[in-house]
Amino acid sequence: MLDNLQKIKIDKPVDKIIGQIKSLISNGEIKPGDKLPSERALADHLGVGRSHVREAILKLEFYGILKTYPQNGTFVSGIGIVALEELISDVLNLEEHDFKSLVETRVLLEKQAAYLAAKRRTSEDIASISNALSAYEKKTKTGQQAVEEDLLFHIKIAEASKNNVLKSLMMIITPDIVKNYINLKVCDDLNFNKTLQEHQAILESIINQDPEAASAAMAIHLKDVSEFSESVKDLQYEMIKK
Amino acid sequence: MLDNLQKIKIDKPVDKIIGQIKSLISNGEIKPGDKLPSERALADHLGVGRSHVREAILKLEFYGILKTYPQNGTFVSGIGIVALEELISDVLNLEEHDFKSLVETRVLLEKQAAYLAAKRRTSEDIASISNALSAYEKKTKTGQQAVEEDLLFHIKIAEASKNNVLKSLMMIITPDIVKNYINLKVCDDLNFNKTLQEHQAILESIINQDPEAASAAMAIHLKDVSEFSESVKDLQYEMIKK
DNA sequence: GGCCAATTATTGGTTGACCAAAAATCATAA
DNA sequence: TTATGATTTTTGGTCAACCAATAATTGGCC
Numbered sequence: 001m002l003d004n005l006q007k008i009k010i011d012k013p014v015d016k017i018i019g020q021i022k023s024l025i026s027n028g029e030i031k032p033g034d035k036l037p038s039e040r041a042l043a044d045h046l047g048v049g050r051s052h053v054r055e056a057i058l059k060l061e062f063y064g065i066l067k068t069y070p071q072n073g074t075f076v077s078g079i080g081i082v083a084l085e086e087l088i089s090d091v092l093n094l095e096e097h098d099f100k101s102l103v104e105t106r107v108l109l110e111k112q113a114a115y116l117a118a119k120r121r122t123s124e125d126i127a128s129i130s131n132a133l134s135a136y137e138k139k140t141k142t143g144q145q146a147v148e149e150d151l152l153f154h155i156k157i158a159e160a161s162k163n164n165v166l167k168s169l170m171m172i173i174t175p176d177i178v179k180n181y182i183n184l185k186v187c188d189d190l191n192f193n194k195t196l197q198e199h200q201a202i203l204e205s206i207i208n209q210d211p212e213a214a215s216a217a218m219a220i221h222l223k224d225v226s227e228f229s230e231s232v233k234d235l236q237y238e239m240i241k242k
Numbered sequence: 243m244l245d246n247l248q249k250i251k252i253d254k255p256v257d258k259i260i261g262q263i264k265s266l267i268s269n270g271e272i273k274p275g276d277k278l279p280s281e282r283a284l285a286d287h288l289g290v291g292r293s294h295v296r297e298a299i300l301k302l303e304f305y306g307i308l309k310t311y312p313q314n315g316t317f318v319s320g321i322g323i324v325a326l327e328e329l330i331s332d333v334l335n336l337e338e339h340d341f342k343s344l345v346e347t348r349v350l351l352e353k354q355a356a357y358l359a360a361k362r363r364t365s366e367d368i369a370s371i372s373n374a375l376s377a378y379e380k381k382t383k384t385g386q387q388a389v390e391e392d393l394l395f396h397i398k399i400a401e402a403s404k405n406n407v408l409k410s411l412m413m414i415i416t417p418d419i420v421k422n423y424i425n426l427k428v429c430d431d432l433n434f435n436k437t438l439q440e441h442q443a444i445l446e447s448i449i450n451q452d453p454e455a456a457s458a459a460m461a462i463h464l465k466d467v468s469e470f471s472e473s474v475k476d477l478q479y480e481m482i483k484k
Numbered sequence: 485g486g487c488c489a490a491t492t493a494t495t496g497g498t499t500g501a502c503c504a505a506a507a508a509t510c511a512t513a514a
Numbered sequence: 515t516t517a518t519g520a521t522t523t524t525t526g527g528t529c530a531a532c533c534a535a536t537a538a539t540t541g542g543c544c
């Protein structure tokens with residue numbers, strides 16, 4: 001009976017405006033590099049409040065599509081019409097990250113982070129990673145969950161990689177991962193001791209400055225959850241999203 | 243004489259507020275999962291307008307750190323204090339992406355995209371990638387730059403990978419890449435015919451469903467720019483940022 | 485005493501007005 | 515005719531007030 005309630009698509013005003021801006025570009029009214037109409041004019045033209053326009057511009061600014069100069073105007077990035085349209089479309093469809101893609105990408109990033117960390121780690125890095133690991137061990141020894149400490153261990157490795165883009169991207173997908181972990185109750189299945197040993201193996205490889213081993217150890221560590229994600233696939237679509 | 247003007251650090255009100263929210267968490271006044279004080283209360287407490295608080299919340303929401311429920315309140319993600327602090331710090335320092343990290347990460351993502359595209363591509367994917375390649379060829383044959391068409395080729399491969407997270411991350415770093423390409427004038431050095439051949443090699447591997455070959459072909463394609471990034475390193479810091 | 489409805493207070497959402505800075509315009513003088 | 519400086523206009527930035535929906539409170543009823 002309630003089945004047909006699932007597909008409600010709330011078109012937030014912001015997304016509508018972003019769509020409108022996109023069509024402005026598609027219709028050739030705005031070319032890459034051009035100045036966008038003033039916020040006022042846009043709000044008037046689209047029949048919405050300026051706040052909405054502002055929010056939309058803000059969002060597109062995060063993704064580098066627009067750039068605002070105070071008291072001057074908002075300008076479109078100069079990367080080309082078609083690419084611009086693709087980018088904007090992507091921003092609009094940003095929510096649909098499925099768990100499988102999420103995990104698949106996480107594995108990729110984490111492996112590379114471990115690889116680079118092994119190559120570039122300083123003694124300070126080793127200290128912080130060790131600290132994170134100790135905190136994790138201490139927490140799990142008392143039987144508690146240690147999601148935070150687990151995360152921190154991985155973050156410290158990302159820092160040791162000396163690649164801030166890699167770290168930023170990991171940060172970006174982390175909340176999604178955590179949300180899915182909680183929803184799918186992945187944590188319950190994990191054996192803390194096993195996780196601890198795997199963490200130690202990763203740390204050891206990083207200490208030994210053995211990139212390949214570090215990457216491999218990270219792959220093993222993430223293998224469980226990776227396989228798990230294969231099995232759930234579309235299960236998440238049946239869950240109630242809050 | 244103008245040297246000391248370089249270090250101007252414009253502390254936008256938004257970043258200040260994000261910092262304040264972070265310290266609220268650090269001081270234990272707000273715990274993960276808690277409800278944030280109302281926008282009004284926050285604005286009053288911090289002595290700023292509500293718009294600024296709103297903008298800060300919006301930004302933190304993009305990164306999954308906060309979640310706003312209309313007419314109810316804004317809640318902090320439940321991932322843990324330390325991890326939360328790390329995440330927020332990262333949001334604040336998000337701008338400092340250096341070119342080397344950018345390229346290094348791009349290579350990683352693109353190689354994986356090509357790998358997965360070769361595994362999962364449909365005939366439709368091949369068609370769109372081919373189209374993008376044709377457009378690139380046509381444009382370069384006339385001697386023009388074809389940055390957009392180049393980008394589009396890579397985007398279509400990302401789409402063929404069927405991993406939307408991977409695609410999103412590539413989209414996120416693309417503007418940064420483009421900006422740096424333009425600033426550092428990488429494009430000028432590239433040989434269009436060589437690029438075209440490399441693109442064709444990638445496409446061929448994807449058509450043949452040979453993931454390893456596709457990944458390798460992409461690596462070769464990106465090798466030039468990768469090496470270039472090694473040589474510039476800190477050169478960018480001397481440039482004027484606009 | 486316990487339950488339910490009307491009321492009140494609080495929340496984020498939305499709007500329009502005002503501000504200062506930058507750009508564009510125009511008038512004036514060389 | 516050109517250069518220059520005052521003036522007007524336009525811009526995004528900021529703010530305070532209002533709106534509708536929700537949650538908390540209160541009062542009355544059973």
